[in-house]
Amino acid sequence: MTSEVLADHGGPTVRRWIIFGLVSLVLLAGAIGFADSLAGRRAAEDLARQAQASAALHAAVLRSELAKHRTLPFVxxxxxDVARTLRSTEPRDVDALNRKLESLSGGTRAAVIYVVNAKGMTIAASNWRQPTSFVGSDYGFRPYFREAMTDGTAELFALGTVSRRPGLFMSRRVDGPDGPLGVVVVKVEFESLEAEWSTSEPAFAADSQGVILVTSIPAWRFRTLHxxxxxxxxxxRAEHRFGDAPFTLLDARPALAPSRVATLTEIEPPGQPKRRYMAASASLATSGWTIYTLTPVGSALRAAKxxxxxxxxxxxxxxxxxAATILRWRSQGAVRAARQDAARRELETRVQERTAELSAANQRLTVEMEERRRAEAHVHLMRDELIQSNKLATLGQIAAGVAHEINQPVAAIRAYADNAAIFLERGDDKTVKANLGLIAGLTDRIGRITDELRAFARKSGSPPAPVLLRDAIDGALLLLDPRLRQQGVRVVRNEANEAAQVMAERFRLEQVLVNLLQNALEALENRPDPEIRIAVSVKRARVRVAVADNGPGVAAEAAETLFTPFATTKPRGLGLGLVISRDIVAAFGGELSLEPAPRGACFVLSLAKARS
Structure with missing residues (x-):
């Protein structure tokens, strides 16, 4: 009977299973193809967002590095001393200037700093001790010298004629009573930045002509994008900017060009296989450069698919x-039982195989998560470096005013010392003692200013601790005192509550206050009766510090993006000062916000009160 049933239903059952198998294969192929396409598209979108964020971060770091060095030729x-040496060229003055430039080069990490007279001849340089010294070299043919003499300032990326090392030359004209005296030149090299870029995906900076200047891949330097x-x-070649560079085209398809959206591109380096990247770019408006980052897509797309x-x-x-189970249950007696048993064994085998595949995929996902954690740690490190760069850029902005502030007491010290020598010869000990007391007071004043500058420039990362709020406010006002007096800004404080202690790190809190006060000073430029109010209030376990001005205030559309990275209303602003300040305050467990004010702008710091 069983044989008859099998014989009667064998033909239809076989045909049914053939049809079922074909339909299943078609559906599986379609599902796999759809999943492959959808996963590839989503993975590409994620890579595009990641690449664009990476390009913006690279651009911010390079922009900060350039801004830090641009202040040096200006100062x-x-x-x-520079003007006096250019006028006199006395050996004693030249020697002193050489040593001064050498010290500045070491402290600012500039490759070389040198002074060129009006004829293009170098009279002093920071590398005066080295065999490759620039002293005595004629740079009158260099565009950065000619443009600085005519326009006042210039920048040029080129190979050094002596060192043959690439770098950015920043120059500024030194003016005298009777006309230009010469040019101050600062050369910045990017070896450390390129080494940092080489630890992640390929990255490079190209100028407006498409020539690659700064790159994590040395073989790509001076190649062109078109x-x-x-x-x-x-x-x-006539300007001797890039030596004998052949200006070979970078083999990228499609060709790289500035864009707001990351795009897929293929690059075939010489002697290497072709690779696919997600290319993203970010513009450096101040220098005309464009930053490109190339995020490899092969492994990420393969893993997602x-x-x-x-x-x-x-x-x-x-x-x-x-479906097969349902189909089997519709079969008759023994055929259904036999097929069901075979299907169960087949299903178990397939489940084991798929489980093994899923475990392997899970292991790959674990590795990718670990890589992402390392990338996040790297981002946090770069954020700390960006905070320090913002601090040094701020320090460079106030350096000229502080230098003027120090020059006055130094001149007074010299005058009092000369007078003391005269009165000492006359035997007037009382007047000599009075002059020495004045000299000591002026010396203490200079010491306070330089101590504050040195402490402010120090890189700090200690955890929050009790900080006397008055010390941080006094330090910020001491750094900005020259500019406050220059603009005639009146500062109003309620010092009674400034004795409160808050949980913070003093010099990072001081950096936040300097940023807020600088923003207020910029808003008060050319304003009648300028005034800044610093109000401190204590309520339970919180301390509020309000920094307000009577300037034009913040427009409503600007207030919506005030704490968004790279959003700024200033012609030369980076849009990072308030973002960095909010991150610093958040690390203290506090908040930084813009509050409505009847006139001007009012920024409020809310910090945790330190326990007694």
Missing amino acids: LAQDP PLPLADQDQL TSARAIALMTGLALCAG
């Missing part, structure tokens, strides 16, 4: 198994 162009006309190549195919296959197989 040196105002230095009376064909460079022969006339432009001849001009660059493999996981999606595995899930689609598992789901499809489960559905097919369910």
Whole structure:
């Protein structure tokens, strides 16, 4: 009977299973293809967002580095020692200037600082002790010298004629009573920045002509993103900017160009296989450069597609198994039982195989999560470096005013010392003692200013601790005192509550106060009766510090993006000061916000009160 049943139903059952198998294969193939396409598209979108964020971060770091060094030629162009040496060229003055430039180069990490007279001849340089010294070299042919003499300032990326090392030359004209005296030049090299870039995905900076200048891959330096006309190549060679560079085209398809959206591109380095990248760019408006980052897409896309195919296959197989089970139960007696037993064994085998695949995918996912954690740690490190760069850039902005502040007591000390010598010869001990007391007071004043500058510039990362709020406010006002007096700004304080202690780190809190006060000073430029109010109030376990001005205030549309990175209303602003300040305050467990005010702008710091 069983044989007859099997014989009667064998033909239809075989045909049914053939049809079922074909339909299942088509559906599985379609599901796997759809999952593969969807996973690839989503993975590409995630990589595009990641690449664009990475390019913006690279651009912010490079922009901060350039801003830090741009202050140096500006300050040196105002230095009376530089002007005096250019006018006199006395050996004693030249020697003193050489040593001063050498000290500045070591402290600011500039590659070389040198002073060129009006004829293009170098009279002093920070590398005066080295065999490659620039002293005595003629740089009158350099564009950065000619443009600085005519326009006042210039920048040029080129190979050094002596060192043959690439770098950015920043120059500024030194003016005298009778006309230009010469040019101060600062050369900045980017080896440390390129080394940092080389630890992650490829990254480089290209100028407006598409020539690659700063790059994590040395072999790409002075390649071009698009064909460079022969006339432009001849001009660059005539200016001795890039040596004998052949200006070879970087083999990228499609060609790289500035864009707000990251795009897929293929690059084939010489002698290496072609690789796919997610290319993103960010512009450096102040220098005309464009930052490019290349995020590899191969492994990420493969992992996403493999996981999606595995899930689609598992789901499809489960559905097919369910359908097969229903189909089997519709078969008769012994045939259904035999088929069911075979299907159960097959399903168990497939589940084991798919489980093994899923475990492998899970292990890969664990590795990717670990890589992401390391990347986040790297981002936190770069954020700390960005905070320090913001602090040094702020310090550079106030350096000229502080230098003027120190020059006055130094001149007074010299005058009192000369008078003391005269009165000492006359035997007037009382007047000599009075002059020495004045000299001691002026020396203490200079010491307070320099101590505050040194402490402010120090890189700090200690955890929050009790800080006397008055000390932080006094330190910030001491740094900005020259500019406050120059603009005639009146500062109003309620010092009674400033004796409160808050949980913070003093010099980072001081950095936040300097940023807020500088913003207020910029808002009060050319305003009648300018005034800044610093109000401290204590309520239970919180201390509020309000910094308000009577300037024009913050527009409503600007207030919405006030704490958004790179959003700024200033022509030369980076849009990072308030963002960094809010991050610093958040690390203290506090808040920084803009509150409505009847006139001007009012920023409020809310900090935890330190326990007694």
